[in-house]
Amino acid sequence: MALKDILVHLDSSQHCRARVEAAASLATRHGARLTGLFVRTTPHVPQFVMSQLGPEVTRAQRRYAEEASAKAKATFEAVLGGFEIASEYRDPEGELLDTLVLHARYADLVILGQYDRRDDNMADEREAADQVIMDSGRPVLVIPYAGQHPRIGDKVLVAWNASREATRAISDALPILQTAREVDVLAINPHHNGVNGHGDIPGADICGHLARHGVKAVAEHVVAHDVDVGNLLLSRASDSGADLIVMGAYGRSRLRELVLGGATWHILHHMTVPILMGH
Template identity: 35%
Template sequence: MATKTLLSVVTRQDDASPGMAALDAAIALARREDAHLEVLALGMDQTQVGYFYAGASAIVYQETLERAQADAEAAEAMVRKRLAAEDIRWSVDRAVAQLGGMAELISQRARFADLVVLPRPYGAGRGPAEEAVVEAALFEGQCAVLVMPDGMAEPPAFQRVVVAWNQSPEALSAIRRALPLLRKAAAVDITIIDPPVHGPERSDPGGMLSQWLSRHGVRAEVTVLARTLPRISDVLMRHVRDRDADLLVMGAYGHSRFREAILGGATRDLLETAEVPVFMAH
């Protein structure tokens, strides 16, 4: 399936914010794919449903809501100004949401998009809103997400792609959704780290996946790596650099989000340090 609808979400009113850099990448990708770009300008209502702030009055809550609405309007104006001179098809909408209501709001838009283009949700200057947007698109929206690294406003050509394969449903979902990109790539590297000695692929790790991809016209080879570093993410990123790859495809959140938030995991680690765009699905 071709990529014909892109979605991006802007949560900050700053031309230099990561969200605006991701928007620039989405614009370039929409032009490259001849796709329609939808942008949601989001204002965050910082009040929390179910809690009562001692001494707070209805005026305080109203002021918080009005501030969120003003933030959304400012973000919308900034996005419209950025898109006005572009030669792509685009639309902009604005909304206000509390953190607890983010999933429903984002999922309603993500489920009708082919790809959501977002900045990385972890790292300096990020808050819970960025993480909630990514997770809502992946889980409730059931959409693939392209996470752009900081400072990359122009997406690369995606000619050299590393595919992280661990036989999981999440990894297979990401690969299926990435097929339009993989078909166009000059080289696809199916990367397997410490394959299990017992299992359906024990004698030929990645063989069935490579065969299936070849039938779709994808030129793929298999690389089996040992876990020579403490974190899987470090091994993957070293391999990405060794291959001079410009895209990493991987399944997202094989463990629970709570476990990854507390104990860490490959998804969170990669999104904190990735130097290339990361294509994810769950």
């Protein structure tokens, strides 16, 4: 599958412009159409507030949403002024997460921003990445709120554990891997046998599969049972200069990761480079 239809979520946060710049660069590289999606969230006003203040509260909220949409559109168009790509701006009204999931289903790739609890304009986005990853059926590229990421996919680190989720992520990321300058496939604490087994040489089979798709990948594996997998991935990405991590998301339930911890949860909260996740 080629990347021909990319969707980027727009909001009022201070990180929106950098997210659009990263999305526009990726769309240019792959000759894709870029759609900017701003969701004008439906006002939820308690009945007792309505009874005291009347419908003016709802009208004020709608005016605020319209002004925020206009600013997001201006940012989107200002960034795209420096790129020669097909584009579209959308600003439907609705519930944020449901609307994101709905529009994501009609794109090849969805680009979201990492949740920043310090930015009040992202207050409704705490569960956005989780929801779109789990419910859209599409790969999700999450851009960290820290730093600039103008070019994504030159040097890619693939987290491989031979699971269904990792298999899906690699398939989803194939167009990016095919244009990458360098691809490293890393297996952490690999199992040799079973349905999620790696075989005698961890990573060798998936690298062979990638080679048949024109991807020159190098397989590595590490054994470090006393180190958190999420921390190890981020550390390896930093040491190698990777500008993208590709990994499967939520091999076990989100609730279990919240309680016991897990690589997906850790990465989404501590990411330092863009992460492409498939589920």
